Amino acid sequence: MTPEIQKDKRIAFIGAGNLATHLAQALYSQGYEIVKVYSRSEESASELAKKVSANYTTSIKEMENFADIYFIALKDSAVEKVLSNFNSNDRLLVHCSGSLSMDVLKNHSSVFGVLYPLQTFSKKRSVDFSRIPVFIEAVNFQVLSTIEQIAKDVSNKVIHLESSKRKSLHIAAVFACNFVNHFYHLAGEVLSEKNVDFDVLRPLIMETAKKVQELNPYEAQTGPAVRFDENIIQSHLEELKGKENYDQIYHLISTSIFEHHKEN
């Protein structure tokens, strides 16, 4: 099989959220034909369909017999429910979830797999898909080969990873992205109480991320907790007292830093 052969396959998207939008656009820009987009929301469906010259529908039944490959990019909890109303006619089903097992698809087709791009997607922001690590899995070698060729058309970093490991990957991504972003938010909240603008944190945030592009985060750590500077930690905890559970979070994470760095 060659990538050209894969590109003859008609692709449909079940789901039109952030991940679906970026993946569909990446495939489309590589020459794949996106035939149809389904979303419960007509606005989302039509918006994505327009970007990739596809049709769209808000009825999952209307997706049947339309494509060779169906990418399923829904909220995890919606996957079972949507597929229960969909007859795949044994076409290739590929879900894009970090945490769902591949086997959620096994009652819906005999050919199925997973393609999980590890990135945080927002519709407003364009990303260079070719640099995103893409994790794939499939029910058999032939399907894996098909998914791998598609994945390699959009990403330079394609990794075969089984479901149980992919779940850990998703947990790691929650820490490294969602929790990190929440700490940006909490930091901004601390500043806004003193009328200091979030903008002053931006160079620090960038440098913190840039540092670990070369170093590992263990070496890169700085600040009062890793220096075991109890005076500062206590004075920060005092300052945070009464502000929601900021002091609890501060204490828990400082202790965790301390524990990790004293071990070695």
Added chain:
Amino acid sequence: MTPEIQKDKRIAFIGAGNLATHLAQALYSQGYEIVKVYSRSEESASELAKKVSANYTTSIKEMENFADIYFIALKDSAVEKVLSNFNSNDRLLVHCSGSLSMDVLKNHSSVFGVLYPLQTFSKKRSVDFSRIPVFIEAVNFQVLSTIEQIAKDVSNKVIHLESSKRKSLHIAAVFACNFVNHFYHLAGEVLSEKNVDFDVLRPLIMETAKKVQELNPYEAQTGPAVRFDENIIQSHLEELKGKENYDQIYHLISTSIFEHHKEN
């Protein structure tokens, strides 16, 4: 006063750690004369001295009468102790701490202030100092003016901020940098158990930081907690059970994301 006049002043550094190294180099590259560097560690003192063509000493007494301006860049808990053995002869003392009040200097000179660059510094990494926000404070207007001119020579973003607000700034930096970096580390630990390399997280980490260079973190949030995806959260908590206090951290931060995003 003009910047040129400030550059006639001889500068000394008490402390030769990460912050001292970057600030001294930034001043030196702007034409300031760094006359002497003190550190308890001869290795640190000589290393920095070499970079800025200065002398060095490991005896704080030998710093006396050497300079017009002393920058104090020590671990907070060391400042009082080191200064108690140092006679400033009423020269300008400027500390670089985020959390120490300006007033820790008042028994050591009549002219004193603060210059706090908000950044994470590592000796191995060069940073563009001109883009680092620098927060200044001084005992009186004249001293503030002196410190401001020096600060403006090294940074394009100089902000006057009183001690109590600077403390909040430091807390915000702990969240946005040290705690964030620790989450990079925890994410890497989750992956290493499954033999997945930290490197796969690097594009995600960069994009997470880049996003908030434009958006605010509240808008930028993605992931299971902000989607209130209880299934994923429970399955992640199950997976993390027994791994130190990872489940406790996961639960606390997910709950915090939930609380912040349900409010609005």
